Amino acid sequence: MLFSPITLRGLTLKNRAVVAPMCQYSAQHGMAKDWHFVHLGRFALGGFSLVIVEATAVTPEGRISYADLGLWDDTQIVPLKRIADFLRANGAAAGIQLAHAGRKAASPVPWRGKFSETDEEKKALAFESWTPVAPSAVPQTASSPTPIELDTAGMKRIRDGWVSATNRSDAAGFDMIELHSAHGYLLNQFLSPVANKRTDAYGGSLENRMRFPLEVARAVREAWPKHKPAFARISVTDWIEGGVTIEDSIVYANELKALGYDLIHCTSSGFDGAKIPVAPLYQVPLAEAVRKGADVPTAAVGLITKAHEAEQILASGQADIIALARQALDDPNWPLHALRELESGDVYSAWPQQAGYAVRNKDRVLNPRL
Numbered sequence: 291m292l293f294s295p296i297t298l299r300g301l302t303l304k305n306r307a308v309v310a311p312m313c314q315y316s317a318q319h320g321m322a323k324d325w326h327f328v329h330l331g332r333f334a335l336g337g338f339s340l341v342i343v344e345a346t347a348v349t350p351e352g353r354i355s356y357a358d359l360g361l362w363d364d365t366q367i368v369p370l371k372r373i374a375d376f377l378r379a380n381g382a383a384a385g386i387q388l389a390h391a392g393r394k395a396a397s398p399v400p401w402r403g404k405f406s407e408t409d410e411e412k413k414a415l416a417f418e419s420w421t422p423v424a425p426s427a428v429p430q431t432a433s434s435p436t437p438i439e440l441d442t443a444g445m446k447r448i449r450d451g452w453v454s455a456t457n458r459s460d461a462a463g464f465d466m467i468e469l470h471s472a473h474g475y476l477l478n479q480f481l482s483p484v485a486n487k488r489t490d491a492y493g494g495s496l497e498n499r500m501r502f503p504l505e506v507a508r509a510v511r512e513a514w515p516k517h518k519p520a521f522a523r524i525s526v527t528d529w530i531e532g533g534v535t536i537e538d539s540i541v542y543a544n545e546l547k548a549l550g551y552d553l554i555h556c557t558s559s560g561f562d563g564a565k566i567p568v569a570p571l572y573q574v575p576l577a578e579a580v581r582k583g584a585d586v587p588t589a590a591v592g593l594i595t596k597a598h599e600a601e602q603i604l605a606s607g608q609a610d611i612i613a614l615a616r617q618a619l620d621d622p623n624w625p626l627h628a629l630r631e632l633e634s635g636d637v638y639s640a641w642p643q644q645a646g647y648a649v650r651n652k653d654r655v656l657n658p659r660l
């Protein structure tokens with residue numbers, strides 16, 4: 291199953307191993323750099339069928355940090371197009387995740403943990419700082435900044451930003467778009483009672499809390515070409531008492547499906563105080579629940595590291611594709627290695643031709659039975 295193709299609208303992925311979006315905190319003014327080109331390009335060479343570019347902000351204040359990618363300006367298309375072109379030329383479809391961080395915006399770069407940049411570094415890194423916006427003026431943690439509550443004009447501006455970024459993603463040549471509605475970022479903040487304390491039409495009942503995310507989802511799907519697939523990434527559970535539940539997410543996934551979303555990328559959590567049962571494959575049951583509950587294709591993600599585990603998830607009908615993040619960083623050639631482990635025959639033709647014959651020669655010397 292792992293090496294069987296899957297077709298979503300006009301896009302056929304050559305296998306089921308995809309790279310999940312991963313922020314690199316290495317952009318300036320939202321522009322992709324050579325770092326992004328090499329970081330993402332190596333996954334195409336490693337045999338992944340789809341590489342999803344990290345959370346890319348639809349407006350400047352929607353960045354998780356000052357070093358995030360963005361697509362709020364036409365100039366940001368150019369370096370992303372170079373990446374999308376390279377991925378496709380090397381056998382991988384190019385996806386991009388569009389995002390708004392809401393109250394989690396303007397955070398420190400994670401490996402720093404705090405704003406430790408010196409004045410010199412601030413200049414070199416194009417440091418910026420701003421006050422985040424959110425559904426309600428409720429901070430993420432006791433030590434986080436209090437965000438500004440969005441009014442309807444602010445929400446419209448963000449929705450318009452999402453549409454413009456969707457058009458720019460198409461102009462950059464991406465084959466697939468992913469709506470980031472997970473991990474406690476803006477759309478997830480609207481969805482979850484943990485962060486949404488509104489008393490207007492956008493707060494209260496699940497129907498009201500889904501309203502803004504679904505307005506954005508609809509606008510994005512309408513702007514995105516019909517022949518190209520759209521994914522939505524959702525936190526299937528907040529892992530918090532009183533937060534979003536699996537049942538809520540099945541309702542939400544059904545709505546997304548009705549809007550034309552082709553696959554639900556099933557992750558979890560994003561709010562302070564979550565009790566997460568982290569362990570290998572811990573989120574796979576969430577992908578299975580949404581797949582069965584909403585009758586929609588899903589991606590499983592989260593501590594999936596072994597080829598036979600991925601194969602088993604697919605074979606048992608728990609998910610339709612397997613997304614890897616940290617394991618892909620650890621082994622950018624993971625699909626090629628998984629192929630060698632799971633299949634016999636000419637597994638070397640899946641490698642780039644510049645490398646495949648040489649790796650085969652090396653393996654034959656070490657194992658003459660090959």
Ligand SMILES: Cc1cc2nc3c(=O)[nH]c(=O)nc-3n(C[C@H](O)[C@H](O)[C@H](O)COP(=O)(O)O)c2cc1C
Binds near residue numbers: 387557592614617
């Ligand atoms: C360095 C890093 C950056 C990440 N950035 C994003 C992101 O931009 N968007 C997103 O939805 N998830 C992001 N994630 C979460 C991953 O996509 C993935 O869901 C998570 O790491 C679990 O999968 P894994 O166990 O294979 O790493 C990030 C994870 C890592 C490790």
